[in-house]
Amino acid sequence: MARPQILIVEDEAQLRASLERGLAEEDFAVAAAGDAPSAAALIATRTFDAIVLDRRLPGTDGLTLLRDLRAAGNRTPVLILTARGALDDRVTGLEAGADDYLVKPFAFTELIARIRALLRRASIRGPAMLKVADLEFDPVRRRASRGGRELALSPKEAMLLELLMRHAGQTVTRAMMIEVVWDSAYNDLTNLIEVFVNRLRQKIDSGDGGSPIVTVRGAGYSLRAD
Numbered sequence: 001m002a003r004p005q006i007l008i009v010e011d012e013a014q015l016r017a018s019l020e021r022g023l024a025e026e027d028f029a030v031a032a033a034g035d036a037p038s039a040a041a042l043i044a045t046r047t048f049d050a051i052v053l054d055r056r057l058p059g060t061d062g063l064t065l066l067r068d069l070r071a072a073g074n075r076t077p078v079l080i081l082t083a084r085g086a087l088d089d090r091v092t093g094l095e096a097g098a099d100d101y102l103v104k105p106f107a108f109t110e111l112i113a114r115i116r117a118l119l120r121r122a123s124i125r126g127p128a129m130l131k132v133a134d135l136e137f138d139p140v141r142r143r144a145s146r147g148g149r150e151l152a153l154s155p156k157e158a159m160l161l162e163l164l165m166r167h168a169g170q171t172v173t174r175a176m177m178i179e180v181v182w183d184s185a186y187n188d189l190t191n192l193i194e195v196f197v198n199r200l201r202q203k204i205d206s207g208d209g210g211s212p213i214v215t216v217r218g219a220g221y222s223l224r225a226d
C-alpha cells in the first residue's frame, strides 16, 4: 500500500518541523504549510489522506479553511490541533467539519494513534459522498439528490453535476466540461453544453428561484458553494 499522504498546517515553525520529521519517521509522506492560503494551494493540487490542522493560524484561521474545504465537497479527514480544550472550541471544530481534535500540548504518540484511527475510519467509509449546500452526489451509485429529493439525471447530466460539485465555487470552463463529460475533440460544443446545463438546472431546481449553477460570462459555469 502506498504511504499515506499527510498535510500538516501549523504556523509555529519549530512544531511544524518536528511534526514533519516525526511523521516521516512513521513512514507517512508529509507535506507542510504555515498558513491557510498555502495549505489551500497544496490541497488544490494534491490528494491527501489526512490533514493535521492548527486551529489558530495568522490571517485565515484553521476553522475557516476547514469550512471552505467542506463547502467545496472535500471530505479529507481533518484532525484539528487546538491550544485550548474548552468545550465550545471542540464543538465549533466538529461543527466546521473536523473528524477529530487534539489539545496542545499533546504527546506525539497520541497524534500518531489519532491519525491512524482517522485513516482506518476513512478506508472503511469508502469513497465519500459529495456534498455542496443541499446537493448530494454519490460517485459510486451515480445518484444525486437535492434537499433529500432524488434527481432523475441522465449519465451525462450526472457527470456534469459531479464535475461542478467537485469544483464548487470555482469556474468550470466549457473546455473542462467537454473533456470530462463528452471526452470529445469537437471544436464547438458550446450550444450543446448550454442545453445540458439548462436541463440540469431544471432538474435540480428546488423552486426557490435562482439556480445554484451560475453562468460565468465568456468562461463557463460555476456551482455556488454556499
Ligand code: CA
Binding pocket: 010, 011, 012, 054, 055, 056, 057
Ligand atoms: Ca498556531
